[in-house]
Amino acid sequence: MYRRTGNAVASDFMAYPDETPKPAPEPAPEPALEDLLEEARRAAIHSYSPYSGFRVGAALRLTSGETVTGTNVENVSYGLTICAERAALVQAVSRFGPAIRIEAVAVANLNDAPSPPCGACRQVLTEFILPDAAVIFPAEGGVRVMPFRELLPLAFDMKLVSGVRNSSHK
Ligand code: ZN
Numbered sequence: 211m212y213r214r215t216g217n218a219v220a221s222d223f224m225a226y227p228d229e230t231p232k233p234a235p236e237p238a239p240e241p242a243l244e245d246l247l248e249e250a251r252r253a254a255i256h257s258y259s260p261y262s263g264f265r266v267g268a269a270l271r272l273t274s275g276e277t278v279t280g281t282n283v284e285n286v287s288y289g290l291t292i293c294a295e296r297a298a299l300v301q302a303v304s305r306f307g308p309a310i311r312i313e314a315v316a317v318a319n320l321n322d323a324p325s326p327p328c329g330a331c332r333q334v335l336t337e338f339i340l341p342d343a344a345v346i347f348p349a350e351g352g353v354r355v356m357p358f359r360e361l362l363p364l365a366f367d368m369k370l371v372s373g374v375r376n377s378s379h380k
Contacts, residue, residue: 239355243314243346246271247353250318253279253294257320260284264321268294270302271314273340278302295331299338312339315358317347324349332362 239247246269253267259282266282280298284291295317302310312335319325326347327335341359348354 239346239353240344242271243316243344243355246277246314246316247318247346249277249279250294250316251320253281253298254318254320255281257281257294258283261286261288264319264323264325266294266317266319266325268298268318268327269316270295270298270312272302272306273311273313274306276302276306278305293328293331295327296334299334303338310338313343315339315343315345315347317345319348322348326354327361332358333365336362336365336367 249269250267253269254265255267257265257267259265261284264282267279268281269277269279271277278298278301280294280296280301282292282294283297295315299312302312315327315335317325317327324347326349327345335358339358341357343358344355345358345361346353346355
């Protein structure tokens with residue numbers, strides 16, 4: 211007959227993690243994020259925004275350590291305007307290929323206005339960004355840092371639609 215030892219039970223019990231709820235602190239952005247924000251500000255200087263005057267820059271930090279920036283490029287037809295975040299993403303893929311992964315995003319503008327990434331940019335970023343990537347942007351009341359998964363919960367994903375996406379497509 212098998213008999214379990216007392217020690218095994220004790221060690222099983224001790225294996226459970228501490229589930230004490232921890233307070234959610236609002237820490238100051240890490241220095242690396244502040245640097246990324248500064249890169250985004252510098253990118254905004256190149257903004258082409260003659261219609262709105264809203265000068266935006268974005269900086270993406272890739273898991274490879276590279277930083278890629280972009281700025282908004284407006285168009286007289288308005289709807290064709292490209293945001294800074296998408297401009298940066300397109301440049302990142304163009305330079306480093308489709309295997310890039312984004313581990314942090316900074317958005318800044320030269321208008322002292324709140325500018326979280328728009329819905330379209332969140333959906334486009336979701337193809338390449340890590341769910342826990344920090345996103346830093348000007349918000350009401352100051353600069354805010356959020357994990358990407360909180361900025362875009364329930365992103366559209368073809369993988370959720372059975373049989374639609376070819377499994378060999380990466
Ligand atoms: Zn956008």
